Amino acid sequence: MPSVRFKKILIANRGEIAVRVICACKDLGIQTVAVYSEADRYSSHVRFADQAICIGPAKSARSYLDIPSIISAAEITGVDAIHPGYGFLSENATFAEVCEASQIKFIGPGPEVIRMMGVKERARAFMRELGVPILPGSPGVLTSPEEGLELAAKVGYPVILKASAGGGGRGMRIVNGPGELPSLFLQAQHEAGSAFSSPDVYLEKYIGAPRHIEFQILADEHGNVEILGERECSVQRRHQKLLEESPSPAVTDAQRAEISAVLRNAIAQAGYTNAGTVEFLMDEAGKLYFIEVNARVQVEHPVTEFVTGIDIVKSQIRIAQGETLSEILPGPVELRGHSIECRINAENPETFVPSRAYTDCVIPPFYDSLVAKLITYGSDRAEAIQRMQRALSMFIVEGIHTSIPMQQRILADPDFQAGNFDTNFIKRFLPGPK
Amino acid sequence: MPSVRFKKILIANRGEIAVRVICACKDLGIQTVAVYSEADRYSSHVRFADQAICIGPAKSARSYLDIPSIISAAEITGVDAIHPGYGFLSENATFAEVCEASQIKFIGPGPEVIRMMGVKERARAFMRELGVPILPGSPGVLTSPEEGLELAAKVGYPVILKASAGGGGRGMRIVNGPGELPSLFLQAQHEAGSAFSSPDVYLEKYIGAPRHIEFQILADEHGNVEILGERECSVQRRHQKLLEESPSPAVTDAQRAEISAVLRNAIAQAGYTNAGTVEFLMDEAGKLYFIEVNARVQVEHPVTEFVTGIDIVKSQIRIAQGETLSEILPGPVELRGHSIECRINAENPETFVPSRAYTDCVIPPFYDSLVAKLITYGSDRAEAIQRMQRALSMFIVEGIHTSIPMQQRILADPDFQAGNFDTNFIKRFLPGPK
């Protein structure tokens, strides 16, 4: 497969990631086509692209999620490739397939890989096969309390019983010791049976205060894989990340090397191509467990770019052109210094209702509330934190409330500064009962 | 001398360098006092400092250059130290002396060193003594055409004859070969005599197309000196730099190591402390000749910060606190990647008259026309250039003309991209006869 040179790329997204992809295209001398909904007519991505096509009304389902509109826009502008950004159609296997059928290169993994990674059970089974550590538990349905006690003794308490057919907390029980297990097993079975008309229950190791850690991968179309270190994403509010950093203060050099080696093989075996993120939970003892693969670029990719010096979005495009990682990367991957990102969201700090600016600039209420990403770099974590605090103190946003005050409180927290936090950490900064 | 910790610093400057120093102070947890003239009441440095004192009317001579006003402001606010920025009082030995007498630490070299570096002849003689290469020429007055021929043969043609007492081009002759020398010597003597009432003439090597290269130094108060590589500053318009980069595309690794070794000794011998810049001219053959020392931080310091990872302004403050370079620097000085700065000036591209914005933001006409500094970094020079071109294409300034169109033409120039330029390079981008 000889490498090609794209002349024109359509960006099937909006907001900062669309502008980010436009920047990467400009750096590579590639023309850009923005697509936009009627609500985004005056957005930055429309302004900075070489061409822009209105693809539908404000509602995402009829614009940014509307595959025929986007493919039509790609066809009438004659682009070579589509970059899906994150969110919207970025992990939609059908979209990747339609692109392929329309002779337009989809900048991301192939449809089969996207599809497999989208079915969490398949992704976990695949990764376990290849030696990636998975949250231990019962391979299938738990048949008796005795089987549960035996398994729980092996994986260690606490464990969690979950309804096989269920979700949303129904039929779920946290078991802290062997004494509780038999009765909680029966309770869980009973609740699962009445809620989901199937009493099937399975057992998994329970992590009460996990850290959320993710590894950045790059894979070319010739079987080569590189791991660009990890990101620490534990500062989350309702699964929305507020602050990310690289490297993680909790991952040791040895652990990074070990996980990277295992992942390099697994990602290659999966036939995965382009950029992606492998998500892990870390338990209180510092052990990592695979959760899922995000088959796209992440919001927080810049912190990895700062510590590695590698432009991830440019790499995505060059991989899609058929280039090899050895052509793309400036040399061996090395982490240097520390980088932090704050997601500046429009919001009311009391109630978390996204705010809107009513003067010249409007934040459309139809999409997410991200108004800016602020990234700092320092020779070490302390310097990156100091610079982030200074930059936030000098950040001027008028007319809307933002997440900045909360991020300032997080950065000033002694536990945060000591690197001592997990996904529950944010709760102390939220209003109301803890 | 034990190191101290400053609690509060006064910044005796305005504009971007004042804001830059405020940022460094914030990063170090030091309070800041801005001083401002009546024209700068709503400037950013006033806004971001912890305190601000009006020190006089718009005219610099009665505000930013007025030593008693600044010292009074320092005294009533109880600061520990004064950072002079660049320009204004930054290389004023008297100001450094008054600070010393007022028990306020001046963040820069001592008054004696500033004074010596200010007298170019003394600085050159000192540097020559210590093996720093100097533009070759006659040690004193040239007594005869024969002496001139002998010297010129030694330093190589072309050479330049200059009036000892003069300046401004009078009594100056460029000599391209030995045949021309005797008659041009008499002409120069005659012209010098009638212009300056002294016919004394001296001879120096002439560099028609020099590059302007400067080395960044850091010296602590314990005799330790570090050289932070060099900057290429040849893209100048009437001695005003428009675009700077680090490293220079013309300096070899061997040359950098050689000059750094010589400078490390010379700067230590001079008793020089704090940050500074050593300026050189490079001839067409790539040889460097010392010109002068700038005993202060430079406008273009960020490009060095990007390639070394060292915060120069933070280092200045920590040196002034009495810390050693081994405490301040994260490790051995290493250059990584490439960085470019564009000085975005307010101006009319046709006539170079600085523009003014009349809406909400005003660029006071009393000071320089620098409205922004745009700095890019890349893993190599090509990437840094691409990013600068992209960033300039996305840079929005309304209401005034800026230097951006000229910088875009410079960056697109094949000779610039090849690293093939000198201080005459800018002429092709200027209007009118070349």
Next chain:
Amino acid sequence: MTVDEIRELIALATETGVAELEVQRGDNRVRIRRASFAQQQEIVVAAPSYAAVSAPASGATAPHSAMEAPKEKGEQPQDPTLVLVKSPIVGTFYEAASPEAPPFVRVGERVQPGKVLCIIESMKLMNEIESETSGIIESKLVMNGQPVEYGEALFAVRTV
């Protein structure tokens, strides 16, 4: 880029008081320098090298300042009796069912609701666009075979 579109850009430049307006989209470029600033009104239109880009390119012209509020393409005209028929999808405009067939409608023709006015091809599907009002076709705003974006005006219909 049609003359009407350029006229709109000139109006925009005049309205907003800018000295110069340069708009580049793909192969189309318009530069307008206003008379009061340059003693002359200069209009440069680079010919599109292929037709497929010209319409969306100009239609997508972005404002060069967040402060400007240029009229959106496809906006309803002031005249309340003139209705614009806009494209409900992105695609290629065809005025006839096939290259040999006559156009669905001609300027001056009276149309009723439900009358097919044109076809927009999108992903090889031919989508018939029907009139929603009755009136007389006053103008056809897009050339046969030209690409159109969502909301782009196709016809102006005089309703009285």
Next chain:
Amino acid sequence: MTVDEIRELIALATETGVAELEVQRGDNRVRIRRASFAQQQEIVVAAPSYAAVSAPASGATAPHSAMEAPKEKGEQPQDPTLVLVKSPIVGTFYEAASPEAPPFVRVGERVQPGKVLCIIESMKLMNEIESETSGIIESKLVMNGQPVEYGEALFAVRTV
């Protein structure tokens, strides 16, 4: 920070329509939350820990938005018969020649041009500030021993 200065900040907050205005300079801090936004007007002033900072700190209060145009300290009042005597230098204000001496002028006293009103100490030099107009001292705006910046109003003189 004087009550008058805080009153001015409250006026500013009201005028510009901000919900909340927080001004911190050195050891002085004022936070104003407007009634319409918070059902109450809350004013917090942190006491300066040493006197030397209080005046320049408040005097230097920077606008919190480039859009706001707060009145400058030392600006001439609306009343044309009231003249402000401003400090021509940065330094420390003294109302008398020595701690034991009586003040140069008192409120209500009539002054003539050339009359010494106060001393501003700058770099150990005592600079006498003379009146340039004749009139009656209506108010003394700075406390004895307090630092003043360039252009800061020292006295208000009623000229009729």
